[in-house]
Amino acid sequence: VPKVIDHDERRAYIMDVTLSLIRSGGFANASMRDIAAAAGFANGSLKHYFSSKDAIIKATWERELGKQSDFVTAAVQGKRGMAALRALTVTTLPLTPEGAVAGRVLLSFWDVSMANEALYNSYHQHLTSWRELICEFLSQGREDGEVLALRSNDEIADEIILLNIGAVMITQIGPETSPAKWHLRHLERLLDRLGHADG
Amino acid sequence: VPKVIDHDERRAYIMDVTLSLIRSGGFANASMRDIAAAAGFANGSLKHYFSSKDAIIKATWERELGKQSDFVTAAVQGKRGMAALRALTVTTLPLTPEGAVAGRVLLSFWDVSMANEALYNSYHQHLTSWRELICEFLSQGREDGEVLALRSNDEIADEIILLNIGAVMITQIGPETSPAKWHLRHLERLLDRLGHADG
Numbered sequence A, B: 001v002p003k004v005i006d007h008d009e010r011r012a013y014i015m016d017v018t019l020s021l022i023r024s025g026g027f028a029n030a031s032m033r034d035i036a037a038a039a040g041f042a043n044g045s046l047k048h049y050f051s052s053k054d055a056i057i058k059a060t061w062e063r064e065l066g067k068q069s070d071f072v073t074a075a076v077q078g079k080r081g082m083a084a085l086r087a088l089t090v091t092t093l094p095l096t097p098e099g100a101v102a103g104r105v106l107l108s109f110w111d112v113s114m115a116n117e118a119l120y121n122s123y124h125q126h127l128t129s130w131r132e133l134i135c136e137f138l139s140q141g142r143e144d145g146e147v148l149a150l151r152s153n154d155e156i157a158d159e160i161i162l163l164n165i166g167a168v169m170i171t172q173i174g175p176e177t178s179p180a181k182w183h184l185r186h187l188e189r190l191l192d193r194l195g196h197a198d199g
Helices: A002-025 A032-039 A043-048 A053-076 A081-092 A097-113 A117-143 A153-173 A180-193 B002-025 B032-039 B043-048 B053-076 B081-092 B097-113 B117-143 B153-173 B180-193
Strands: none
Touching: A002 A032, A002 A053, A002 A097, A032 A043, A032 A053, A053 A081, A053 A097, A053 A117, A081 A117, A081 A153, A081 A180, A097 A117, A097 A153, A097 B097, A097 B153, A117 A153, A117 B153, A153 A180, A153 B097, A153 B117, A153 B153, A153 B180, A180 B153, B002 B032, B002 B053, B002 B097, B032 B043, B032 B053, B053 B081, B053 B097, B053 B117, B081 B117, B081 B153, B081 B180, B097 B117, B097 B153, B117 B153, B153 B180
8 A cells, every 4th residue: 555655654754854953952953843844844734744743753753762772682683692782782782884874863762751651661670671681781791600709780780871871971061082992992901801700 | 129129039949930831741831831831931932031941941940950060069068089079979870869850850951962062061070070079088088198099189089070970870760779878888889999999
């Protein structure tokens, strides 16, 4: 049914336009009117594809989080334990220009999610899966004798997540004095320590 | 000259109102009109105190960063080396409800600063001072034989800043599964390691 395909394609196109507006100026830049104008649509016609600005924002956010999850799934494919944990944690650091752009979008959505429960819950679910995946790889690492750290998996996962989020943010707010190679080094030192009791 | 005092007091009051709007809904909630309404001013009369919304935002941001600096200065007063570094780094972790509220404001300003060079530069200056202060305390710690880590002060400072920023953010976007006591533990472990060559 070509009409349905066209509908989905247009929804995807509207999300692309929304993302590019957010990248260039944040949510202040992305009213329904702005999105319609940038997409070349008449103002009212967005309603055929999304019921509201909130609906566009939520769909765009969930698509971004889904892409991030797919990216991680591909990186850890066929790996377990520390090899999987290394792949996961390196993949989610903002080491490339694309990673930096993704961080820009995260920052805007995080801000808006403070006053938008649906967005907040979507990210919370994403955060929970991320944490569970880290804990799963740590458990495998313990089974395989790679992880000897005495503190809990949850506490280790928390430190990894804080380091990652710190790197995502500093890449936006102060990249001039905080090179990506250092972020990678902080991470590698953290991972290397896991082979020791005090790691 | 009482009129001048009144003028400064009103500017401070407008900044307070702006902050409370940002805390409850971010910048989407803080147009000139919203600020005027929440402050109980006629719409046009804000112009007597600030030339534009950008001027309010910038003054409010710089006042917040100034408060943060004063807070740090008080915490490190009379200390040097590792004692100063501990005081500084613990003080800037969001361990209290007030710290969490300050993080909410930071998140909104960071987002807006992505498309506002004046705000970006204000934070950048703040970040530079913060980093320099950490490096100064590390140097004192080396003089006093407390810091034996072989990596550079800049690299250590970077890890401290990433951990701090990660904690500030997670306190906004996922505090349910990331208790402040863990943030403090991550920090203490990092600081304790500085007494070792591989720290």
